[in-house]
Amino acid sequence: MQTERIPIYKPYLGEEEREIVAECMKSTWISSQGRYIDDFERGVEAYTGAKHAIAVNNGTVAIHLAMLALNITSGDEVITTNFTYVASSNAILYVGASPVFVDIDPLTWNINVDLIEAKISSKTKAILYTNVYGAPADYTKLKKIADKHDIYLIEDAAESFGATYHDKKSGTLGDISTYSFFGNKTITTGEGGMVLTPHKELAEKIRKLKNQGNSDTVRYYHDILGYNYRMTNIQAAIGVAQLGKIKVILELKKTLQQNYERELETLVDFQKLLENSTSSYWMCSVLFKSAEEKIKVMNALEKENIDTRPFFTPIDELPFYDKVDDCPHSKEISAKGMNLPSFPDLKKTNQDRIIEIIRKNISKS
Ligand SMILES: Cc1ncc(COP(=O)(O)O)c(C=O)c1O
Known part of the structure; x- marks a missing residue:
C-alpha cells in the first residue's frame, strides 16, 4: 500500500x-x-x-x-x-x-x-x-x-x-x-x-x-x-x-534543520550562516556533489511518495531576461541543490525515513 x-x-x-x-x-x-x-x-x-x-x-x-x-x-x-x-x-x-x-557567495548562497x-x-x-x-x-x-x-x-x-x-x-x-x-x-x-x-x-x-x-x-x-x-x-x-505561534514555528523548523544537518553532514553541504545571524530555515536545503546525485536522490524520494523541490533556476536563464556569463556560482548551486520537506509538524519518524533514503542513495567519497 x-x-x-x-x-x-x-x-x-x-x-x-x-x-x-x-x-x-x-x-x-x-x-x-x-x-x-x-x-x-x-x-x-x-x-x-x-x-x-x-x-x-x-x-x-x-x-x-x-x-x-x-x-x-x-x-x-x-x-x-x-x-x-x-x-x-x-x-x-x-x-x-x-x-x-x-553572482552569489558559494557558501551562503546569498x-x-x-x-x-x-x-x-x-x-x-x-x-x-x-x-x-x-x-x-x-x-x-x-x-x-x-x-x-x-x-x-x-x-x-x-x-x-x-x-x-x-x-x-x-x-x-x-x-x-x-x-x-x-x-x-x-x-x-x-x-x-x-x-x-x-x-x-x-x-x-x-x-x-x-x-x-x-x-x-x-x-x-x-x-x-x-x-x-x-x-x-x-x-x-x-x-x-x-x-501568535511564530516562536513555536521557528523552534520546530530549527529542530528539523538540526536533524537534517546532524544526520547528513558528512554526505552533503548545507547553507552557511553568517556570524551573529539566525535563519528562519524556511526551506531546509542540501547541496549535493553533483547534479546527477541530486537527481538520483530526488527520484528515490519521489518513488517513496516524498516531495522535494529543485533550487531556483538562475534568473538570467529565464527566457525574458538577458543572459549573463559572470554568475558561475548561481548556476552551480542551482544545479546541485534541493529543498527537503520543511513544514513545522513533519513527524520525526517521517524525517528519519527521508534521511534514510538520502543516505542510501548517496556515494560516500
Ligand atoms: C524571495 C521571494 N520573493 C518574492 C516572493 C513572492 O511572494 P508571493 O508568492 O507572495 O507573491 C517569494 C515567494 O514565493 C519569494 O520566495
Missing part, C-alpha cells in the same frame, strides 16, 4: 485560525477593512521592531510597491542577486527598470557583496537583495555600499520572516523590506504580503499606492495612479493567529 505523501510544505494551522476566521465572518468585515488589518500590521511592527508595516495582497506586489515608492523607473538599474525566486527581479521589470545580476561595487553605474538606483531560503545576507556590507553610493537598499525578506541579523529582525534591514505570507511561508495568510519601512513619507506613499491612490481629504479623488493591492480582513485575521 502506498504511504501518505509527504509534501515539501504545509501551513501550521489549528483551532486559533479557524476561530478567528469564524469571528471575522460573523462580523461581516470580510473585505479590506476591519480590525484585523490594523492588528496584524501593529503585531508585525511589535514583533520585528519595524516602524511602519503595511499589509498587501502578496509578496510580489510588495516588491512592486517598493519600486514604485522609490520612483524606480525606465532607464534605471537595480542591482540584484541572480539566485532567488523570480518575483524579486520581475518587480524590477514591472517598472521598466533593468536588473543587473550579481548575493556576493564583494562583487556589487563593480556593477554600480550612474543609472543604479537600488540594491534589491534576498535572504535566500531564510538566511540573512551581509546587511552591514550592503548598507555600507548603499550609503557610499547614495542608492536605496531593498530587502526581499519573503523567505526570512523571524530570521535575525545582529539582533535585528529580517524585515528591518533596508529602506524598504518586504514579506510574503504565501501558504508555504513561515507564517501564512493564504496569499498575502507586507511592506515595511523606517521612513514615514515612504510608508504614507505606499499606503496610498496600494489603495488606488486615494486622496486623504477628498472622497473619490485620486492624487496618483494607484493599485488595488489590499489584503483582506480574513487574510489579516489568519496572520494574527499565525503571528
Whole structure:
C-alpha cells in the first residue's frame, strides 16, 4: 500500500485560525477593512521592531510597491542577486527598470557583496537583495555600499520572516523590506504580503499606492495612479493567529534543520550562516556533489511518495531576461541543490525515513 505523501510544505494551522476566521465572518468585515488589518500590521511592527508595516495582497506586489515608492523607473538599474525566486527581479521589470545580476557567495548562497561595487553605474538606483531560503545576507556590507553610493537598499525578506541579523529582525534591514505570507511561508495568510519601512513619507506613499491612490481629504479623488493591492480582513485575521505561534514555528523548523544537518553532514553541504545571524530555515536545503546525485536522490524520494523541490533556476536563464556569463556560482548551486520537506509538524519518524533514503542513495567519497 502506498504511504501518505509527504509534501515539501504545509501551513501550521489549528483551532486559533479557524476561530478567528469564524469571528471575522460573523462580523461581516470580510473585505479590506476591519480590525484585523490594523492588528496584524501593529503585531508585525511589535514583533520585528519595524516602524511602519503595511499589509498587501502578496509578496510580489510588495516588491512592486517598493519600486514604485522609490520612483524606480525606465532607464534605471537595480542591482540584484541572480539566485532567488523570480518575483524579486520581475518587480524590477514591472517598472521598466533593468536588473543587473550579481553572482552569489558559494557558501551562503546569498548575493556576493564583494562583487556589487563593480556593477554600480550612474543609472543604479537600488540594491534589491534576498535572504535566500531564510538566511540573512551581509546587511552591514550592503548598507555600507548603499550609503557610499547614495542608492536605496531593498530587502526581499519573503523567505526570512523571524530570521535575525545582529539582533535585528529580517524585515528591518533596508529602506524598504518586504514579506510574503504565501501558504508555504513561515507564517501564512493564504496569499498575502507586507511592506515595511523606517521612513514615514515612504510608508504614507505606499499606503496610498496600494489603495488606488486615494486622496486623504477628498472622497473619490485620486492624487496618483494607484493599485488595488489590499489584503483582506480574513487574510489579516489568519496572520494574527499565525503571528501568535511564530516562536513555536521557528523552534520546530530549527529542530528539523538540526536533524537534517546532524544526520547528513558528512554526505552533503548545507547553507552557511553568517556570524551573529539566525535563519528562519524556511526551506531546509542540501547541496549535493553533483547534479546527477541530486537527481538520483530526488527520484528515490519521489518513488517513496516524498516531495522535494529543485533550487531556483538562475534568473538570467529565464527566457525574458538577458543572459549573463559572470554568475558561475548561481548556476552551480542551482544545479546541485534541493529543498527537503520543511513544514513545522513533519513527524520525526517521517524525517528519519527521508534521511534514510538520502543516505542510501548517496556515494560516500
Ligand atoms: C524571495 C521571494 N520573493 C518574492 C516572493 C513572492 O511572494 P508571493 O508568492 O507572495 O507573491 C517569494 C515567494 O514565493 C519569494 O520566495
